[in-house]
Amino acid sequence: MAAGGGGSNAARSGDPAPVVREQVVFRLLALEERGVLTPGHVRLAASSAGRSVRTVQRWLQTAREEGRTARRSRPRFTVTDEVHARLALWCGNAAAVHRELLAQARASADDSVDGGAGGEPAAGTGSGGGVAVPSLATFQRAVRRDLNAGQRAALKGGERARRAHDVHLARPVKWRNACWEGDHKHLPVEVELDGRAVRPWVTWFIDCARNAITGAAVTPHQPSRDAVLAALRIALSRDEPGGPYGLIGGLPELVRVDRGKEFLCVTVTRALGALAVPVQDLPARRPELKGTVENLNHCVVDMFLVAQPGYLHAPAATTGPRPRRGDLDGLLSFAEFTARLLDWVRWWNTEHRPKPLGGRTPLQAWQDDPTPIEDVPPALLRSFTLEDAGGDKVLSTKGVYWRGRYYVGPWMHGMDGTRVRVRFVPHHDHEIEVFDATTGAHLGPAHLANAATAAQRAALRRAKDAQRRTMVRALASADRQRRYGAVTGPGRPEPLAALTATEAEEQLAAAAGPGSALAKRALPDLIPPREAPASWARPIRRSRPVAPGASTDAGPSAPGAADAPDGGGALDGADEEEAEEEGGRV
Template sequence: MTPRATWSIDRATKAITGAAITPQQPSRDAILPALRMPLQRNNNDENTAFSPTGGLPTLVRIDRGSDFLSHTVAQAPGAFAVPIQDLPAYRPELKDTVENLNRCAQRTFFAAPPGYTHAPTASVRPGTTRGGRVPVAESMEFSVFVEQLLEWIAWWNTEHSSQALGRRTPLEARQQDPTPIHDIDRSLLWAFTLEDDGRIRTLTTSGVQWNNRYHVGEWMAGGADAGTKIRMRCLPHHDHEIEVFDATTGKHLGTAHLADAATDEQRRALRRSKDAEKRRLARALAQASRRTRPKYTAVTRTEQPKRLGALTSAEADPALTTAHPTDAAELALPDLIPPTTAPSHWRTPAAPRPTNRPDPT
């Protein structure tokens, strides 16, 4: 597991206004929460490491990663008339603030926990210059890593001083900045950073149907709202939880969770089954791609050698049937739609010319 951090930073005060940590390569589901946190500001009850930084930005500058340039990310700030500027590729000097933040975080935080990939090790294999895999007993739990990273972010915002800010902390620079801060009503943030497929659904007594699965919530108890036309939104890849809105008024009705969700034991069993199937296919592919030299008989007189390896017809036919599936042309029904005469303006193949060869008799 290689944790990744996606964060947003105020270019004027160098304050980290939002961050989202994922155990794998981040995508839209990490970028959108990092954009959402600055808009919450003092309304963020779960984490105070970013308060009171944030507010409605006047411009958002993003990298040219495929997830940053997605329609969902571009549409989120556009809901509040905030323009987005995508920086050109291979121009790190245009994003010096976030590049400096990444460098400082790498030197003062990421290098300390176990499992740092750039740290030297006692035993280095030939051809490798970086550390290998850390044993599980020596690695850090993901929750502990997130806790320490949030503590470092709080230190960066409230205790760390910078020469560029006149030896002030980012929080002090933000408090002394006379630029007005515009906050957003928390009720308007329900639909922010959430994807909408554009379909209008009907709320039933079984819940909300999406992707052939039902989502239910406590607010649906009694079925009083059955028949209401609704629209649903959710974070990308977060199909276990959706937000339900009234299709007419746009009012947020509540959160719905996946009904009859699989247990952890079922998920682990399914993962083991998929891993076993993956190993079986890998062995079959390796065996099929393995080149074996043919073997021939030894001769004691002038003759061509004979190839060894006996094979019966009963063994060959099933193998050929499996390796060569039935051609689609054999499954066609030529008499289903009878052919008609081609229109006169079509260019048809020329008829074969008769040959004037003499009769061999």
């Protein structure tokens, strides 16, 4: 378990560093072996080591007699693999592990005492392996000495906490457009969209050499490949000198992303691959490998979002839980928030002066870089950043038919019968781009014909929300049925949801539906059955033997009994069953 080890406590003993002592003794022994050691050498070494001449002479004497150049080590408690495993079990709670070691040592001591005459061992007695269990302070000091800060953090927070203590190398600074990094960021702020609060996402690309944001796209929900394509199109183009990105952009030599499925989809890789731009897929959950865009994700929170209405991590004035926002008062609309975010992007590129740029803004550092910029022609950019629908379409008087719907545009007049190809932004079915199937020339955009109005879309959304709330209430009711009360001892807990017999019958009747109530009210004898046809075979009634002394008085005969052979007639339920049984035995 815990073992005695070596090592000197030089700081408490007043000795110099072990390396200094070993160096002094090694040099003086070498001079002595050659026969040139003089008292002047000893005085010089003692002065350099900060010790007296007598101390240095004692070091030499110890080295001659015992063959060691360092201070004699004392046994001390060390953290072994078993102790480390116990610390991991207790999530780094050293006091709990120390109590376990003491209990184990006491149990071992009790087992070794004959008859039970021995007393309880103290905190320094030997454990099962014969190694003394130290005091709590000594045990905690051994944990701090034998485990570094990263290992101690891993005991409490796991691998994520340990990585916070790792040392990472900085990538070499290159030229503009040498490498871009892209990422999504779920912004901790709420904005208003169509009468409800949403948390927007931002997808952006940044140049690693000049810290310039080349393109960004904002979505009110989790982004997909359409957001990546939109941000990528803005980043590659430089046709908006007055926009938030200015003249920043062009064709990069490399794009680094993590294992996000939106970045690695076929559309994005095909768009960049057609432009001969490789996409480097970094390992998942390794933010240090794309530190430039991760730093941008932190900066947008600390430098912009903290001052916006609806920021979710603002400090609270009370210690209670944060109240859920029930109204939309004070929230920015999605359009207004997007405008503010793009203004902050413009400020980042044109006014912000990061330290790595030496007091320059990203735009100034970009313009000072003499590296040539390769621009993408607008026609190629429009073609390669859209997904091809596949197959040729024929333009008719109703427009272009795609996915069961017609798309029209003002440029289609007079082009009936033209064969075209459709390209589109994924998940944006309201608009498509139409190209000539023969020449590949861009003809123009087309919008969805007979699109639903805003009121219709709002009504459909409300209906879906009502269904969702019904399901949530049903799940919550089922969860309450599964809850049990707390117990203070061993035993079966009692359900918290008490149910009366009347409530159970009402719930069963409601679960059975309206059909069950109608079935109960039905009268089966309301319409009497018709007489059986004459062609049907009737059961034969046989005479029964009469017991001695039994009455032979018979009741009134059933209608038609005189006509039945052998005195048979219509049988009651019991006679019919017996007749069937007798007939089955014949």
